[in-house]
Amino acid sequence: MTVSSNMQELDGLPAFDFPDADAEAEAKVDADAEPKAKLPDAASVAWRISVDAYDSEEEWESAFARFLKAVDTTEVRALIVGAWSDAYDSAPDEVIGAIIAASDQLPCLRALFVGDITYEECEISWINQTDMAPLINGLPQLRSFGVRGGQLLGMTGVKHERLRSLTVETGGLDAAVVREIGAAELPALEHLDIWLGTSGYGANTIVADLEPFLTGARLPALKSLALRNSEIQDHIAAALAGAPVVARLETLDLSMGTLGDEGAEALLGGQPLTHLKKLDLHHHYLSEPMRERIRATLEPAGVIVDLSECESARGDDWRYTAVAE
Known part of the structure; x- marks a missing residue:
């Protein structure tokens, strides 16, 4: 897509x-x-x-x-x-x-x-970007910032006292940018949304690069975390199973990626998720038994679960992220 x-x-x-x-x-x-x-x-x-x-x-x-x-x-x-x-x-x-x-x-x-x-106009992975830190830092009144396209994107030295929402949409994001976001000083940030993408279009993030988001230590106000559109979605889900940040989230978003039963099993086997308001898993590769298990575990507690766009029905073994090229 x-x-x-x-x-x-x-x-x-x-x-x-x-x-x-x-x-x-x-x-x-x-x-x-x-x-x-x-x-x-x-x-x-x-x-x-x-x-x-x-x-x-x-x-x-x-x-x-x-x-x-x-x-x-x-x-x-x-x-x-x-x-x-x-x-x-x-x-x-x-x-x-x-x-x-x-x-x-x-x-x-x-x-x-x-x-x-x-x-x-231009495929997402062809969009040339630049270092966004001067723009973000230069607008101290901002509350929400988003960018699409990962080519040449930078986030070096982002520091903002009031920013509440940060969105980065890519078909393939270099791990260096992920680490730059992780090092940003964003004490008021409540919503973080990162589209990691696929290796075919430049993605090379590993779970270790996501550590600042998993601990949440540098993001004291975070309530909504989206690490999505990734081909390592199972690994991310497994890491979130014990991630300290999850306990204070209201929304967890692992959508648009290649999440399968292995990742979902790890997520359900970890810390409780019943405190969440919403778990977004749309565009996934989960089996029907796993989907039913997720619903049975979370929906009685009032968690809104999005399990739409089941890609496992495609009938092939290859998994695709929702957005790549």
């Missing part, structure tokens, strides 16, 4: 596409036509700014500059960075620089996502 559609919302706000340059020009010159729809209130939507993914006539920074002039940015709460030109070949350093330079104009910005790019 690939990422086939853009984000519909961010931080509880519906996504809204800021008009491209041609649409804006048409709205200005076509005075005799029917009135154009007005832009929504700045605080009411998550603003998505994108340009053509291939050979765009406008650079993303130019579109962002138009946005800064057209919208009351002092009220903007959420921003989505869509495609920039040739994301498969160029890192978004200018994009990051433009946002940091405009930080004083975005005092209410609470949520930011970089790389809302579909497979038709």
